[in-house]
Amino acid sequence: MEEHNHGHDAHTQVGDSHEMTSYEKRAGAILSLLTEKGVVASDEIWRAIDDMDSRTPALGAKVVARAWVDPEFKAQLLTDTKAALTELDVDIGSLNTVVALENTDKVHNVVVCTLCSCYPRTILGVPPDWYKSLSYRSRVVVDPRGVLREFGLELDPDVEVRVYDSTADIRYLVIPSRPAGTEAATEDELAGLVSRDSMIGVAMASAPGK
Amino acid sequence: MEARFNAGDRVRIRVDYPAGHFRTPGYIQGKTGTVAGVHGTFRNPESLAKGGDGLPRQYLYLVRFDQTHVWENYNASPQDKLLIDIYEHWLEPVCQS
Known part of the structure; x- marks a missing residue:
């Protein structure tokens, strides 16, 4: 393997200027x-x-906001995720099965793929680099509360932490808890509070006005 | 083909390192958990990785483990759980006592 080939061969992608691995x-x-x-x-x-x-966390945020305002939709999202997504015109294709997990004040779900970087790409787009890092993948299963603390999330000892290791054909989408003080917010405003990280489970949805 | 296990069944994860690709993490092999759900059947990734057809399809289960069982030094909260998707051929029944 040529280590000093700077990648100016025919396969170089447009705009690729770093040394190819x-x-x-x-x-x-x-x-x-x-x-x-x-x-x-x-x-x-x-x-x-x-x-x-074209797939970005905005798609997931739309799904979460709908689940917050429509209890029937949320019930369907949690039992038959694909059907609920289809209702919102979100096409997840046939490659993987998506399952939604609800965070509450009693249960906090967080998702990882310890084997590689399985991620609900059809709803959240490309995963962040930290999600693929060995550090996150190896540590969040062993010490989830410590890793969440590094993300700025301190969970009460009474909360049950559930780490999902998505090793196979299922892709998990976390439905974060609806923040307090959002009773009057519109669905679009609510979607704006749903970050990518909150749908992986390493953050809460944002408080309104922040 | 019927699922061999149902929600609530106690199962042990086999210890094995088959040649090639497999999707059962080493850290969970030999551990005992509870079937939390049956996802349905999927093509076997160990066959697909070698260019095979992945058949026969394998049942895929969501298996729940107590963190305090998986990690000897886990002392954060005894109710914390780890949930992993595991294919049927990696599961062994555990006698209910």
Whole structure:
């Protein structure tokens, strides 16, 4: 493996100026083979990238806000997540099954993938770097309260902490608790309080006016 | 094909390191938990990773563990839980006493 190849070969992506890692080189080589042999067309790949880029935590925030204002929707979201998402026109495809977990004042759910970086991408988009870090993945299962404290979240000892290790085909979406003082807020205003981190379970939804 | 286990069943995670790819974390192997739910059937990732068809499909379970059972030194709160998705062929029944 050439360590000093600065990546100016044919597989370099647009705007890529850093030194390519061996994994990037390998991915590039596989990609050109797949297109050369007609297995996939490059416009299919760009369409998939566009689809991925269009998915952001705003999609999840919309789902959570609806669950806060509509108890029937929330009940369906917790029992048949796919059907509830379809009702909101959120297409999660058929690759994975999404399951929603509700945080309450008694139970706090937090999600990790200790094996790699499984993440509900169809609803939250691309995962943050810390979610993929060895530090988060290895520590949140062993010491969840300590890791949550580093995120600024101190949980009462009475709260049951449930760590979900999403090792397989299920992708978990956390429904954070609705913040106090939001009785008069509109659904759009509520969605603005739902951060990406609160849907992973490492933060609470924001208080209004913050 | 029926699910071998139901919610509430006590199960032990097999200890095994099969060649190639598998999705049962080492830290949970040998531990005992309770089936919290049955997700349905999915293609076996150990076969898919080798270019196989993933068949027969495997039941996938949500298994719940007490943190104090998984980690000897876990002293934060005895009610804290760890929940992991595990395929059926990794589960062994535990005699209910």
